[in-house]
Amino acid sequence: MFAQEQTISLGYAQSKVQDLGTIRGVNAQYRYEWNEPVSVITSISYMQNNVDEKFTDYAGDYYERNAKLKNYSLLAGPAYHFNEMVSVYGLIGLNHIKATGDYLWINNDAQNTARRGSISESSTDFAYGLGMIVNPTANISLNAGYEGTKVKLDSEKFSMNGFNLGVGYRF
Structure with a gap:
């Protein structure tokens, strides 16, 4: 039914970090299959973005934000083969995010109170x-996936939801 095979894929990754913007990067996956409908898959992603914003809110307060976001994730889990062409997978693991930068806030009041920080x-x-993984031929693999987490930065939780698309070689 299924022979011992391995698949290595590389692709595009993108996630939306709540209130902080979109980060983009790469995703790599490795899948090991043996003579069973269940196999093992690992996924590694790296994404980053620079945020440079200046805006005034509805109350007239002025904001400047300059930040760099870097994100790494490592997940693993089972994949289930419906047939030789289609598999689905589930993953769990760890996500690490780092944010560095500075900000300026000027309050629109009589004193123009300001706060600057980093x-x-x-x-x-x-x-x-x-x-989901689709194998249109014996040696080509196409994958599409979702990754999610909640990250804690500066005592606040931010949801992070993203996707990845990849093309791989199966041998």
Whole structure:
């Protein structure tokens, strides 16, 4: 039915970090299959972005934010083969994010109260994912997946939801 095979894939990864913007990068996956419908898959992602914003809110307060986000994730889990072409997988693991930068806030009041500061925070949190793998030929693999987590930065929790798309070689 299924022979011992391995698949290595590389692709695009993108996630939206609540209130902090979109980060983009790469995703790599490794899958080991043996003579069973269940196999093992690992997923590694690296994403980053620079945030440079200046805006005024509805109350007239002025903000400047300059930050760099770097994100790494390592997840693993089972994959289930429906047939030779289609598999689904579930993943659990860890996500690590680091945010560095500075900010300026000027209050729109009579005194124009201002606050300037910087941030250098990192957080390692539980992460999860799921996805689908299609093998259109014996040696080509296409994968699409979702990864999610909640990261804690500066005592606040931010949801992070993203996807990855990859192409791999099966041998």
